[in-house]
Amino acid sequence: MKLITAIIKPHQIDAVKEALEAYGISGMTVSEASGYGRQRGHSEVYRGAEYTVDFVPKLRLEVLVDDMDASSVADVILKAAQTGRIGDGKIWTVPVEDVVRVRTGERGSEAI
Amino acid sequence: MSPTLLPLAAEPAIDASATAFVLICASLVLLMTPGLALFYGGMTRAKSVLNMMMMSFGAMGVVGVVYVLWGYSMSFGGSNIGGIIGNPFENFGLKGVVGDAEGATLDANGTAIIDVFGADVWIPEILFVGFQLTFAIITVALISGAIADRAKFSTWLVFAGLWVTLAYFPVAHMVWGGGLLSGSEDGIAAMLFGATDGAANVLPIDFAGGTVVHINAGIAGLVLALIVGKRLGFGKSAMRPHNVPLVMLGAGLLWFGWFGFNAGSELAADGLSALVWVNTTVATCAAILGWLVVEKLRDGHATSVGAASGVVAGLVAITPACGALSPVGSIILGLVAGALAALAVGLKFKFGYDDSLDVVGVHLVAGLWGTVGAGLLATEGGLFYGDGINQTVVQIVIALASLIFSAVVTAIIGLALKYTLGWRISDDDEVAGIDQAEHAESGYDLVSRGGRLGTTSSPALSHDARHHDELTPEGVKA
Numbered sequence: 001m002k003l004i005t006a007i008i009k010p011h012q013i014d015a016v017k018e019a020l021e022a023y024g025i026s027g028m029t030v031s032e033a034s035g036y037g038r039q040r041g042h043s044e045v046y047r048g049a050e051y052t053v054d055f056v057p058k059l060r061l062e063v064l065v066d067d068m069d070a071s072s073v074a075d076v077i078l079k080a081a082q083t084g085r086i087g088d089g090k091i092w093t094v095p096v097e098d099v100v101r102v103r104t105g106e107r108g109s110e111a112i
Numbered sequence: 113m114s115p116t117l118l119p120l121a122a123e124p125a126i127d128a129s130a131t132a133f134v135l136i137c138a139s140l141v142l143l144m145t146p147g148l149a150l151f152y153g154g155m156t157r158a159k160s161v162l163n164m165m166m167m168s169f170g171a172m173g174v175v176g177v178v179y180v181l182w183g184y185s186m187s188f189g190g191s192n193i194g195g196i197i198g199n200p201f202e203n204f205g206l207k208g209v210v211g212d213a214e215g216a217t218l219d220a221n222g223t224a225i226i227d228v229f230g231a232d233v234w235i236p237e238i239l240f241v242g243f244q245l246t247f248a249i250i251t252v253a254l255i256s257g258a259i260a261d262r263a264k265f266s267t268w269l270v271f272a273g274l275w276v277t278l279a280y281f282p283v284a285h286m287v288w289g290g291g292l293l294s295g296s297e298d299g300i301a302a303m304l305f306g307a308t309d310g311a312a313n314v315l316p317i318d319f320a321g322g323t324v325v326h327i328n329a330g331i332a333g334l335v336l337a338l339i340v341g342k343r344l345g346f347g348k349s350a351m352r353p354h355n356v357p358l359v360m361l362g363a364g365l366l367w368f369g370w371f372g373f374n375a376g377s378e379l380a381a382d383g384l385s386a387l388v389w390v391n392t393t394v395a396t397c398a399a400i401l402g403w404l405v406v407e408k409l410r411d412g413h414a415t416s417v418g419a420a421s422g423v424v425a426g427l428v429a430i431t432p433a434c435g436a437l438s439p440v441g442s443i444i445l446g447l448v449a450g451a452l453a454a455l456a457v458g459l460k461f462k463f464g465y466d467d468s469l470d471v472v473g474v475h476l477v478a479g480l481w482g483t484v485g486a487g488l489l490a491t492e493g494g495l496f497y498g499d500g501i502n503q504t505v506v507q508i509v510i511a512l513a514s515l516i517f518s519a520v521v522t523a524i525i526g527l528a529l530k531y532t533l534g535w536r537i538s539d540d541d542e543v544a545g546i547d548q549a550e551h552a553e554s555g556y557d558l559v560s561r562g563g564r565l566g567t568t569s570s571p572a573l574s575h576d577a578r579h580h581d582e583l584t585p586e587g588v589k590a
């Protein structure tokens with residue numbers, strides 16, 4: 001099993017969710033995140049005083065998948081999240097030792 | 113603006129329209145203080161929003177009570193002491209205004225009534241008390257913006273009671289109660305340009321409180337910011353507004369309430385109060401534009417906080433002048449006020465004083481401009497209308513006199529509190545957020561932080577903590 005984590009632009013989330021549903025992914029976890037990469041922050045001005053905001057708001061999307069689905073799911077996310085402009089985010093995949101469904105106690109692939 | 117209590121020959125009666133109007137206006141002015149709490153609260157960081165708002169609500173508590181006990185007597189009621197202050201004991205607890213109103217003018221039902229401007233428009237005197245009470249509250253609350261995020265709440269409440277007594281009531285008495293800064297024959301204006309029939313030849317213009325409210329609170333904010341000292345990290349870390357929509361909502365409520373403040377100060381529903389309404393509106397509209405133009409040219413963007421601040425700057429500037437200007441004159445006054453205040457808010461970084469929410473830049477600067485500008489732009493007596501410089505001189509003198517008086521009194525109170533109760537919360541509390549330290553609350557519960565009823569020393573907690581420790585080694589992530 002693999003855990004795919006994607007940091008994406010917040011307004012791309014609907015497109016990504018629809019693409020994943022179309023592929024057959026039945027669940028995901030989304031959390032608000034902030035940070036910077038090459039995009040860096042931006043500046044804001046309040047009553048003439050300028051502030052640099054370093055952390056840019058992003059969404060962090062996590063999906064658990066079977067090994068064989070991993071690279072195609074990453075591609076699905078990539079296509080849906082890509083705008084071609086700076087700040088589109090990153091996707092990475094890591095191996096997962098075990099997964100348990102809390103309601104039933106099922107383990108492994110059954111629990112995904 | 114001095115109260116005239118002379119009974120007329122015919123038995124005076126309450127003017128119902130004026131009474132209804134002032135009742136509504138007093139309620140509008142009272143709404144300004146919660147509006148100010150939103151305006152200020154949105155501009156602070158999220159960790160101190162409640163303390164900022166509580167400084168306004170705390171001022172409501174203290175000042176409202178004090179006003180009825182001795183405030184009215186010191187401002188308008190008691191006999192004049194040296195042109196500076198009324199006798200606090202003469203109408204203590206509104207003695208002589210309600211109940212057995214000895215010495216007051218009574219209507220047929222025995223209600224004490226007052227005709228403040230001698231225009232034969234009588235309202236219940238207790239209503240005048242209520243209307244003026246709301247002015248005292250907002251003036252004290254305005255000061256709090258200068259010392260955001262760092263002042264002990266208890267010290268602030270003590271300051272509110274002392275300052276309103278020693279600074280606000282005297283200035284209100286001097287300007288509106290027939291004292292030194294009024295148009296009475298004993299006032300400064302009469303000393304400068306003479307008096308005829310018991311009134312100064314050049315009457316000072318302060319319709320609704322440019323000196324009493326805005327210069328007074330503005331300079332007090334500056335003095336207090338210097339005494340209390342800078343916030344930790346001032347000028348280094350980002351202290352940006354945490355909730356700009358709250359700022360906009362607060363500015364809107366202030367504007368709405370300000371109609372009661374300005375138009376209500378006529379104390380009658382008549383042609384002048386209607387002119388004041390329009391002047392108040394257009395000066396504010398123009399001030400938004402003035403502020404935004406400066407921002408666009410200087411910073412490249414017209415901002416929401418700038419528009420909200422422009423609203424307040426315009427309202428402040430038109431406050432003393434609203435009864436003396438034409439609508440076009442009001443537009444000029446407002447435009448300049450917005451631009452001046454937008455430039456003035458940068459001064460604190462230049463001079464290194466932490467007037468956190470720009471009480472100086474907005475209220476002091478726009479208040480001074482409005483008071484002096486009234487001398488330039490008044491349709492009767494104004495310099496720009498070819499009536500000479502006398503009115504402007506009088507305006508500058510009353511502005512400076514109230515400024516110096518308030519600065520000295522504020523410094524004495526502020527320093528006395530600094531070396532007795534102390535002003536600052538601990539550095540740790542300030543970094544963690546004053547809301548937690550002073551009020552044991554937080555403004556927002558966006559993410560559940562767990563927890564249960566009761567104190568942190570409850571046995572349940574230690575049990576849970578132990579349980580948690582037992583689980584962790586087994587690889588269950590918290």
